[in-house]
Amino acid sequence: MSDQKSQLIDHIVEMREDEALSLTHKMLDAGYDPLQLLAHCRDAMDQVGKRFETQEYFLPELMMAGDMLSQISDIAKPLINKGETGEQASTHGTVVIGTVNGDLHDIGKDIVTFMLEINGFKVIDLGIDVPVSDFVEAIQEHNPQVVGLSGFLTLAFDAMKQTVDAIEAADLRGQLKIMIGGGQVDESIKVHTGADAFGKNAMDAVNLCRDWVGVAA
């Protein structure tokens, strides 16, 4: 293994963000193949994933490594010849997500968004207090396979139902699945809202999306 390659992998696996980013710049400035560099990052992510499985690492390390990977991709991708990036192919599918109308709690949604992104999904995050019509418009524009509705206030459950109803009324329900989540969301709220499934945490969200788009875990 080349010295720089092993150093880069090591920096990522050991969560040395500054060092990983400056080595990335150094390697690319010296003409290192950006595609190869990204492949090293994926190797590093695999190692982080293994440490996660053995409980040496927890969610934060997964998130920190995901952040490094995104930042490195942003640096490397512009240097890759058009057509070579395989960006389309590397996206498992598109998810439109938001905190529903009348709610502003967004921490859970942000964690879900993050985990979906580092697991290969393109996520369109509509933010907080999202009007029903914004969901419908975003679905028409981005054609997602999955819509995620988040909410922590009890009032959010009615807003979730209204959002699901509006998606159905716009004749868009057949082409996508709807998942819901947030503090008190459970099976009974899933039934109340008419969503396809609910998730208790971000990994549930990832697994639901994987199942629905047919990606192996």
Add this chain to the structure above:
Amino acid sequence: MTLVSDIPLDITMREAEQFHGLQCRGLLQSKSVSHLEDLLEELNSQILFGPKIAYSAVPLQGVVNGRLYLPGQMVLNAPIAAHRLRRASYLLLGACTLGGAVAIRIATLFAEKKRFKALLLEQLANLALFKLSARLQAFADDEARRLGIQASGPLSPGDDGFDLSAQKAMIDLSGARDIGISLSSNYMMSPQHSMTILYGLGQKMDRWSQAQNCENCRSRKNCRHRDLSARMSGSSHA
């Protein structure tokens, strides 16, 4: 109406480490602590927080069928408050905010793909807001002492049994607008990192902490925050 803006709000590493919102599975493992230290330094330099409190004590004119009647024909639809504050002669309506800068910084961190740091900062902001809200309890105690009575524990619109529509009266009467808080038509406060809290002032008022409120909360089994309120008695939202 009382407005307070000169509020020191330092957060120590120890407080951060003990905050349940930050304790979730390994969030404070060794690798992330350096991020936390950087953020605390940034926060304690007071660039990101503009803590402010507004409150006002008004006579409680009557309690009927789960509603509390206030001057100016204001009504709070709040069966839980009607029950727990039934002995109150005054209500203290309070609001507090960290200002909007911290939410902008969080959004910037997300945009820069520093999402982990963004989430750490979000949790630190919540810790700061809970600390700030605990100061409101102290103001309620002072006000009650001045009147020769006692203050109850905290209740917030949006809690079970306290209709969120009460936010309108809370904002109008507390002076919240004078510390930069506005309310949307569906009762969301802006800046996002803001809270409203109600206390009863009266003879022999029941006293409870937020930790006790949490015992009744339907979100309890999923809540990462409840340990904090157990440690910070009087904190008003968890």
